[in-house]
Amino acid sequence: MNLVRTAMLIAFMTALFMGVGYMIGGAGGMMIALVIALAMNAFSYWNSDKMVLRMHNAVEVDRKNAPEYFGIVEALVERSGLPMPKVYLIKNDQPNAFATGRNPDNAAVAATTGLLERLSREEVAGVMAHELAHIQNRDTLIMTITATLAGAISMLGNFALFFGGSRNNNSPFGFVGVLLAMIVAPFAAMIVQMAISRTREYSADRRGAEICGNPEWLASALAKIAAAAGRHVNVSAENNPATAHMFIINPLNGQRADNLFSTHPDTENRIRALMAMAGEMDREPEPVRGRPREQPPAQPARRGSSGVPKTGDRQWGRGSDDDQGPWG
Template sequence: MNQIKTAALLGLLSGLLVLGGYLLVGDEQGLYIGLALAAITSFGSWFYSDQAALAAYRAQPLQRHEAPELFDMIASLSERAEIPMPKVFIVPTQSPNAFATGRDPEHAAVAVTQGILEALSPEELEGVLAHELTHIRNRDTLTQAVAGTLAGAVTFLGRILTFGALYGPVTRDDRRGGNPLGLLFLVILAPLAAGLLQFAVSRTREYAADLGSAQLTGNPLALVSALQKLEEMGHQIPMNGNPAMSPLLIVNPLSTKGLQTLFRTHPATEDRIRRLRELAQQRQATPVAA
């Protein structure tokens, strides 16, 4: 169900590009513009997603001799998840967080901040790493990168083509200004809708990664404890970087309340914790087969 929901949301994002181009230009030329942008941005995010995410947070490669226990933990979890060992990176910040990136499990990377290594116990860190490796196994890293790039392309289309519509002929009959409804759509409504869809994709995948972490470690409460610490400490020490990449992080770097929850890149931490605790109770209530 999550895969179907994610595919539908990505389809809607691509549709926004196509519809936006059509409304602005007013004929089939706009459709071609939208389709071309959707194709180019999707391919670019597929191929360069790992480089963009790592650069956004100034992540540096980490060698095994620098953190042997971390490498052993990731290797063990990767074997359980049945994926290749990803590359490991360190982010030079005291803000506790982590993320995974890469277009597929064979070209994946896991990045952890210096702060998270110092803040979490081994069990809590294992829960976080299992969460990130689940993203890799489920190819969420690609999904989130495509969603973020498509959302950005919608905004880009609005900014660039709006200038063309205002200051020069756009349609084949040289009408100046294009479609007024298209301008309104591209300047205000499309970026808003694209952002909401991007965040919906991210929230959908976070729940699945939490479940995957519990399955890989067999200890849902370890991730519960980690999320509690990360939520509290993350607000005290913000994570600087490109906001477009924030859906990749394990916890939302920004605090939102009320209507602003619509713009959360992650589900509410309280809701994630509640689901994990329910899962732990179910595991305890299920008798172990002899």
């Protein structure tokens, strides 16, 4: 079913791309747009993950230079039954994460330094389990291709005036067609991105909670990430807004409402769903630990005044003197 949905989405985005070409340059412009779209679809299938990682200056890490972070992902992979993805680190103060790749055998997960510094071990496990759920659900291909095509459509719309502003252009709609290409096309691409992200986040939340073993870990992480996202600007995401729907929490400032114009479901709604799931679970979760060294058992979750669970006080890079963080 996901394969059919992916094919339908790619077809729709291709048609939208061709429509922009038609509004700008008529039949000739449409054919040029078709050739470009086909080339981009082929290129995106094999390279969109690398493009997204490069956009955000992600650096691949391993057990040697990021033992705890890598170890947690490794432990979660064993529990999920997935192949081990590549693990990336993004130097950014905003706590956030995303997954990418065309299939589970060619996947990658990426987390920001802000995520590792501000969240506890259990919360990091919840976030990375959510990203592994996207990989297992095969969401990553459709999300990365959509990001690539939506960015191209937006760029074509932004340059519509330059390419189609001449009175001698072949647009059947004239200058009105150029204006439509400038305004409608990026907006339509944005709506598609929103619909994709919003319908898939709840499913990834639930599966991620199953993988890590405790929905409250992810619920607590979502609350912390949402609270910090507005205080820390994610420059690479602001420069590449077409990738915003890939993150676990919207990295762009000022978009938190659960409505048609939000790239993500409302965080409070996601937390409530996770807490309801926690109430349904009748077994104790197995703590997720990194392999490099033994860690004390996770402290039981404590509920705060807002109802959001609180995990142990240990933070990445804020522990004892011999704790050098996930990358040291």
